Amino acid sequence: MNLVFLGPPGSGKGTQAARLAAERHLVHLSTGDVLREAVKLGTELGKQAESFMKKGELVPDNLIIGLIEDRIKRGALREGFILDGFPRTIPQAESLKEMLEKHSIALSKAILFDVEDEEVVRRLSGRWYCPPCNAGYNYPAQMPQSDGVCDQDMTPLKRRPDDEESVVRNRLEVYKKQTEPIIGFYRQESILTKINAQQSPDAVFQSLLKEVA
Numbered sequence: 691m692n693l694v695f696l697g698p699p700g701s702g703k704g705t706q707a708a709r710l711a712a713e714r715h716l717v718h719l720s721t722g723d724v725l726r727e728a729v730k731l732g733t734e735l736g737k738q739a740e741s742f743m744k745k746g747e748l749v750p751d752n753l754i755i756g757l758i759e760d761r762i763k764r765g766a767l768r769e770g771f772i773l774d775g776f777p778r779t780i781p782q783a784e785s786l787k788e789m790l791e792k793h794s795i796a797l798s799k800a801i802l803f804d805v806e807d808e809e810v811v812r813r814l815s816g817r818w819y820c821p822p823c824n825a826g827y828n829y830p831a832q833m834p835q836s837d838g839v840c841d842q843d844m845t846p847l848k849r850r851p852d853d854e855e856s857v858v859r860n861r862l863e864v865y866k867k868q869t870e871p872i873i874g875f876y877r878q879e880s881i882l883t884k885i886n887a888q889q890s891p892d893a894v895f896q897s898l899l900k901e902v903a
């Protein structure tokens with residue numbers, strides 16, 4: 691089973707990918723993990739990727755595709771994989787398809803984790819953390835005992851700059867412009883499936899299990 695997970699920030703797809711990968715013995719491929727592994731192994735492509743990362747530049751598409759292809763060649767993806775956070779653009783989706791075809795691999799499904807904008811804003815702007823101890827809180831689901839301060843050490847909680855409401859709205863706009871065309875791409879490939887990701891994480895996981903049964 692080879693899957694692509696699509697969805698806006700805050701849709702919970704990363705968490706669901708990790709959980710499904712563990713349950714079904716699939717390899718969870720997030721772009722960050724793939725890059726980190728290649729750098730750690732010191733492969734040729736890993737060294738190239740590292741030079742981009744050190745300069746703070748984006749790692750080019752063909753390099754990321756190459757890294758995924760490396761894992762296929764090493765037989766690491768034989769049981770199947772979940773691509774999480776890649777592809778993000780149509781050119782990426784097209785070159786991914788081409789590379790997989792070369793190895794006679796087909797994507798089984800592209801699963802869209804569907805969440806309304808306001809829910810994304812509510813989820814992400816509700817995330818707070820404690821700077822010294824890194825404890826995480828979530829309004830309103832998981833609030834500290836005393837509003838705005840950490841349960842462990844009473845430090846005032848902070849929000850990551852990325853989770854400020856205006857930034858979240860901006861991230862959503864970027865997602866829509868960049869990634870929504872991919873939804874159409876996979877619909878045309880007839881492998882697109884939608885999951886209602888507004889539900890609780892457990893309910894989302896149950897829907898996911900039905901989709902991949």
Ligand SMILES: [Zn+2]
Pocket residue numbers: 820821822823824825840841842843844845
């Ligand atoms: Zn703390």
